[in-house]
Amino acid sequence: MDLSQQTKHLCNLYEIKPARSKGQNFLIKEEIYDKIIATADLKSDDVVLEVGPGLGFLTAKLAARVKKVIAVELDDKLAKILRAGLIAQGIKNVEVVNKSILDIKIQPPLPPLIKGVIQPPLLPLSGQRNKIVANLPFNITSIFLRKFLSAEIKPELMVLMLQKQVAERIVAKPGKMSLLAVSVQFYAKPDIEQIVLKENFWPRSEVDSAIVKITLRQPKNREKDFFQLVKFGFSAKRKMLKNNLAAGLKISQNQAVNKITNAGFNPKIRAQELSVDDWFKLLREFY
Secondary structure (H helix, E strand, C coil), X not given: CCHHHHHHHHHHHCCCCCCHHHCCCEECCHHHHHHHHHHHCCXXXXXXXXXXXXXXXXXXXHHCCCCEEEEECCCHHHHHHHHXXXXXXXXXXXXXXXXXXXXXXXXXXXXXXXXXXXXXXEXXXXXXXXXXXXECCHXXXXXXXXXXXXXXXXXXXXXXXXXXXXXXXXXXCCCCCCHHHHHHHHHEEEEEEXXXXXXXXXXXXXXXXXXXXXXXXXXXXXXXXXXXXXXXHCXXXXXXXXXXXXXXXXXXXXXHHHHHHHXXXXXXXXXXXXXXXXXXXXXXXXX
């Protein structure tokens, strides 16, 4: 059976009715799984966090190439099926975590549990050779990215299946920048590796998707001030930057114009025209 037939067979066998509210559109093309694997540039000592493993087709491919896979699955039934499937295949280097990824704290490796102490769900990541592979529900993309990009312990690489429209926003260039684009590009270099058409999913997705590779950068300084300035800049989309910054920073428009000009920009510029480096130029003038 091909992946489409296997997926439908397993769903019938276990009485799984894919829930649109949970983003359960199963990928049914082998070559796209292979593209995800190739993009992740996996090494034998990698620890991979997989979010939304579903029926485990990608999980098995990951497990064959890395030291360990931590597979986080929200759906109770899918988590049980995944565990059973891994046992049947003799795969022992996968830990299945039946939780919402948004409820799990990212933490460095912990000492042995102290007797009687109950700890919250944790991802014991070391920050070295850690990667994230995820087929994200579209409704958690922004909060997921914020959680992992701003975490103290960051992965070195993320390979995500995202809604095409969101992927295009993330990799935008000056002229089409958004708060999301600036936020991601502050921490990382995002690239669209492949567009995945809606017919490559079952049930057929309502929109096309994209495989996005997000390569983390070295941490930048003044993170708090940077994002405060950027949020002020994007506070009203139709207004010029000088108006938004003047209102947010509670300064006069003349003061805002002078600082924008001193940074080397046209005083009529808008937030969407600025790159991450441009925002740092403004930061030095305004703070």
